Amino acid sequence: MLTIGQLADYAGVTIKAIRHYHERGLLAEPDRDSSGYRRYTAEHAIKLVKIRTLAHAGVPLARIKDLLDADPDTLAAAIAEIDHNLQDRIARLRRTRDQLAQLRGGDRLFVSAEVADYLDDLRELGVSERQMHLERDGWILMQTASPEDACLWITEKRELMTNPEFCALYLEHDAAYDWSPSDPRLPALADRTRNWFTKHHSRSETHPVRNPTIARLATQSQPGASSPAWDRLAQLMKG
């Protein structure tokens, strides 16, 4: 006959856990010895190991209670289901491991694969960090507010970026951020941008026009989302 401590060591659980199982009605209270100590039998040990195994598998105690005196068929079905569940959790933990690794760098955790690829393209193109940040935040907001639209837009945007002229314009807009609003290059840039869009408008008629300053729309109330030069540029293009 075992004391509660011996039983706990045997099953690899704490004394407190055993008492908890008693309270929950999972494990029958054993007889007490003359001084009131619980004295356990081998049957208790067996049941406790079953309880422990199921508990480690994440089965709620209330369900374990039911399972312990279920008929073999029900038990088999339940075990199969629990095992499925376990496999699932293992798979999820593996995915969490992958995500954890991505926490050390990159933006792939925060945006869709397409947007992440697009951001990589931008970086390779030599876009400024400030602009990268603006783009990333813009896409996060777009994806969150409207994932379907964001999906359409990113497809279109990536197509656009295969055009060297557009890339050049994009880089110039990026550079223009720091210019003075009275910089003489601004009107010319505005002109070229407008021309480019009118020239290519026919091809993408179905979609509303989006330009390199789209990020501004999404990140409007963000700090650093615009500059005097960009404001001037927007004015010039509108007028």
Added chain:
Amino acid sequence: MLTIGQLADYAGVTIKAIRHYHERGLLAEPDRDSSGYRRYTAEHAIKLVKIRTLAHAGVPLARIKDLLDADPDTLAAAIAEIDHNLQDRIARLRRTRDQLAQLRGGDRLFVSAEVADYLDDLRELGVSERQMHLERDGWILMQTASPEDACLWITEKRELMTNPEFCALYLEHDAAYDWSPSDPRLPALADRTRNWFTKHHSRSETHPVRNPTIARLATQSQPGASSPAWDRLAQLMKG
């Protein structure tokens, strides 16, 4: 700017969880709009995804809070450790899966591998279910009360079971359980048992003698652990 529901959908967490993170100081409270609704930025979304990833990895919220504004080196070390932890948990879940499978049959979950092998040997020998049960419970109690002794004993016992004469005696004792206490075969069996032990005593002098009824010692106060015939047998062997 995102509402709390949009942010929750984006990050794959519940609204309640987000508010919980605010309370715990993990995620800064965003500005409110004119009607008091929280309005989130992309920065919030990024931080929330980090929180979610760490939380899914099982990191306590208090620690996540520290990690979020730790320097990169500390963070890298922490992530390495968390990843280790995760691998560990995956391994443990796999072990739990194995144990879960064993829950469907056999006694391997409840006794050491050696004892389990021994029990398998007994079953193959044709030992009665009653006796199997007695043996299993006996070994569980022995292992629990004194694992080292149980380890020594099982080794010796398995050696003994390689002896055909001993096996025959064991089976006869098993059969004798149901005999009448006045059965004429009992004295002869007691004699043969005693002779066998005196004959083999010299070889295992260092260990105290153990006989096929050892299970009775461990399972004494168990129901069905003895019978009139066995009691008589014990008397005959003692005298």
Added chain:
DNA sequence: CTTGACCTTGCCCCAAGGTCAAGGTTCGAC
């Protein structure tokens, strides 16, 4: 005969949210 290791009950505490209540807001449809 004391000391340390065990056992007893009872109570409160923890994380990480979930649930419900009792409202105020916003948006799209009619």
Added chain:
DNA sequence: GTCGAACCTTGACCTTGGGGCAAGGTCAAG
């Protein structure tokens, strides 16, 4: 322009699976 559905707000209590501590009683060894 108003109605209902779907959002949002705070607050207070509930849950799971125990952990910790208090305030004792018990037991075995030196």
